[in-house]
Amino acid sequence: KAGVTQTPRYLIKTRGQQVTLSCSPISGHRSVSWYQQTPGQGLQFLFEYFSETQRNKGNFPGRFSGRQFSNSRSEMNVSTLELGDSALYLCASSLGAGTSLVNEQFFGPGTRLTVL
Amino acid sequence: AQSVAQPEDQVNVAEGNPLTVKCTYSVSGNPYLFWYVQYPNRGLQFLLKYITGDNLVKGSYGFEAEFNKSQTSFHLKKPSALVSDSALYFCAVPPRGTYKYIFGTGTRLKVLA
Numbered sequence: 001k002a003g004v005t006q007t008p009r010y011l012i013k014t015r016g017q018q019v020t021l022s023c024s025p026i027s028g029h030r031s032v033s034w035y036q037q038t039p040g041q042g043l044q045f046l047f048e049y050f051s052e053t054q055r056n057k058g059n060f061p062g063r064f065s066g067r068q069f070s071n072s073r074s075e076m077n078v079s080t081l082e083l084g085d086s087a088l089y090l091c092a093s094s095l096g097a098g099t100s101l102v103n104e105q106f107f108g109p110g111t112r113l114t115v116l
Numbered sequence: 117a118q119s120v121a122q123p124e125d126q127v128n129v130a131e132g133n134p135l136t137v138k139c140t141y142s143v144s145g146n147p148y149l150f151w152y153v154q155y156p157n158r159g160l161q162f163l164l165k166y167i168t169g170d171n172l173v174k175g176s177y178g179f180e181a182e183f184n185k186s187q188t189s190f191h192l193k194k195p196s197a198l199v200s201d202s203a204l205y206f207c208a209v210p211p212r213g214t215y216k217y218i219f220g221t222g223t224r225l226k227v228l229a
Contacts, residue, residue: 004159031215033215033216033217035217035219042219042220042221042222043206043217043219043222045216045217045218048215048216050215055215056214056215056216058216090159090160092159092160096215101148101210101214101215101216101217102148102167104150104162104165105160105162105217106162107152107159107160107161108159109157109158109159110158110159
């Protein structure tokens with residue numbers, strides 16, 4: 001089975017621009033989560049989608065948004081980029097059934113975003 | 117507030133020696149607990165989880181973890197460390213009724229040859 005794929009792997013943007021990151025989950029997985037990883041803040045949860053519905057959202061400003069398509073693929077968008085948005089953005093997929101994260105998540109390799 | 121703590125930023129151990137990476141948690145109710153490992157320039161990989169049942173959980177690559185409810189801990193262990201175990205290790209807790217992880221700050225394990 002193919003793993004979680006994320007595109008692009010690397011991005012360089014300037015302040016004020018917007019960016020869209022893409023994630024393709026493992027076949028059959030309906031839950032997709034996004035995390036931001038930085039040296040200072042560690043791993044921070046952004047949002048989680050299941051069957052095109054956002055079930056959870058982290059404490060990030062409204063500039064961060066996401067969506068999930070009917071084939072479970074997901075995108076996240078960051079508008080009006082700031083220097084502090086530079087980070088590794090990780091996508092994770094899981095089966096997603098049930099009322100909590102009982103099933104482990106499978107992470108993609110991440111998209112490294114650099115904001116200049 | 118619900119939280120996860122990994123008190124050690126880095127753990128150094130000699131190859132062949134046992135290793136322990138510590139994790140304590142503070143969540144309401146009975147917790148689900150996970151360990152993940154991150155190798156350089158890669159995403160996280162699942163190692164093991166505790167949902168219910170035996171307090172000693174066995175996982176991938178010879179790792180195991182012991183759930184201790186009274187001490188609210190879930191320490192990761194391996195009887196004999198390998199140089200290839202050198203990586204960043206994260207403890208994670210998904211609070212009940214949510215669909216997200218709360219991650220610890222990570223512990224960098226360095227196994228010395």
